[in-house]
Amino acid sequence: MDGEIKEGFLCPICHIDFRSPKILLSHFQEKHAEEQDLLKSLKDLVGKAKSKILKVDDRDIEAIKSDVTFQRYFLEKSEPQNPGISRSHIEYFKEVRRERLDHRTSETNKLIIRLDRFLRSTGTDRKQVAQELVTWLDGSTVSRCPSCAASFNLTRRQHHCRLCGSIMCNSCSTFLTYEEARSITTSVYSSDTSVVQNKHKDDQDTLRICSHCKGMLDCRSKVQMSQSHHPLICKLYQQLQRAKNQIQPNVDLYIKMFTSLDMGDTTYTLHDAQHLKSSIAKQAEILDTISCKISAIPPKAEFPREFSLQNSIRRGTNMYIKEVILTLPNLPSPSELVKKREQRLLLNSQESAAADSVHVAVKKVAVTTGWSPANVANNLEASTADGGEDPLIEQINIVRNYIQQAIQANRFEEVASLRENLNMLKLMHKEQQKSQQQHQPRDK
Known part of the structure; x- marks a missing residue:
């Protein structure tokens, strides 16, 4: 053929173009009758091709695909080639x-x-x-x-x-x-939208x-x-993250308080631990409510994956509540706490004896939360009515006010430090009253 490429209704043996399938079949029956197998396959191929051209059913097309194989029609199947040298243009882009x-x-x-x-x-x-x-x-x-x-x-x-x-x-x-x-x-960020x-x-x-x-x-x-403009799901998710960031420090503090109480330590009180646990439960309810609102947002048609995202946020919040909040250890009862503290006192008898010494030193507590000694004036008036203004009593009232504010802010580590200082101030006040009674002149 000298490299010439032909197309049309060609005879597979003599390579002549007969321009129609009927002429090709009649020629093949007359000239190449001995090639019955090839003739049958040629008829099948022509029939299937004709049916495909005439847009037959999909079942016939699938049958054509299954019948046409590489080996049957002497086609070579090329092996997949290894990729060549590649170059990334991301940085240039x-x-x-x-x-x-x-x-x-x-x-x-x-x-x-x-x-x-x-x-x-x-x-x-x-x-x-x-x-x-x-x-x-x-x-x-x-x-x-x-x-x-x-x-x-x-x-x-x-x-x-x-x-x-x-x-x-x-x-x-x-x-x-x-x-x-x-x-x-x-x-956009300016509150004053007026322009000259x-x-x-x-x-x-x-x-x-x-x-x-x-x-x-x-x-x-x-x-x-x-x-x-921020979508509703973004605003609710930001609220969810802020609530989670607020609850995690309280969880860590509660575990620390439970460990201290379980060891019989007197640094924290059972009432403060119960108050903190109830606060954590309320925060967990807020988390659950926000996640419910996120899952209840109707998804938009242009964002098909938004519904799965909402469900993922809901499942993640439920898992966090189950694994972190609901697994918090239960506090000991008051009777169990008394037994634990008695055992601790027996083990630390020497330390308790040193703590009962006369020399008392007052610690300085740095209050960085912006608290102010509010509502102390009424206490000062009461102390003045009892026996005049006493700087030590004034300091005791201020520390008590700080303790109340710290409890409301769930700052129980500072509550423990402030209570220790309050006890020291009370001991100093008792020592002061004893010395004053001893120096008073006796009536004859």
Whole structure:
């Protein structure tokens, strides 16, 4: 065949094109009758191809696929090749993208600055004000509109963009209202949305700009909207994370308090531990409520995976409550606590004897929570009515007030330190009263 490629209804033996399946079959029956197997396969192949062309059922097409094999029609199956040398262009892509984004951001910022200056300008001639803000392109050098390539004439006049100074025709111009301009120049995060408004600039007035500047301003408006608008699931998830961050320190403190009470230590009280556990239970209820709200949000059709995400958040919260909150150890009963402390006192008899010594030193407690000795004035008045102002009693009342505030804030480590100081102050007050009674003159 000398490398010539033919196509059509070719005879597989003599390679002649007969231009129709009927002529090909009749030729094969006459000239190649001895090749019955090949003739049968040829009939089957022609019939299946004809059925496929005529769009037969899918079952016949599947039968054709199963009948046509590589070995039957002498086709060679190529082995999969090993991949060659590859090169990653991610870093190059990031570099190019970063440069383009920086350029687009700087150009957009320039437009915003010019637009803001235009809104704050005091001139009455808006055209003159626009020419002072940006240099206009010379119209004599431009014969056609850069956007639509239409030539300028008497009916198609040249117009300048008020923000970049480029030239366009009236059809390619875009008009921006002053109300839209003020909303663009006003920051999303600013609580004060008022912008200097001149008397000659009404909200119904428009500002002629090109389509390129309009596109960049629209992109900035979309970014502002995306930054200011958060979906409900995002807001609830942020609340869930804040609640979880608040509950975890209380869980750690409760375990520490339980360990101390179980060892018979007197650093913490059983009442404080119970109060902290009830606070943890309330916080767990808040976690469960927020996760229920997240799972109850109706999913959107454009986000098919949102429903699975909501269920995952719900399951994760339930697992956290079961594994962390519900597995907290139970506190000992008051009778068990008394026995544990008696055993601890027997083991530490020497330390308890040293603690009962006369010399008492008062610790300094650094209060960093902004507490103030509120409601101490009433206690001071009571102490004054009893026996005059006593600085030691005043200090005792202040420490008691700090203890109440620390309990409300679940700062039980500081509660333990403050109570230790309160006990020391009471011992000092008792020693002071004893010394005063001893130095008082006896009646004859």
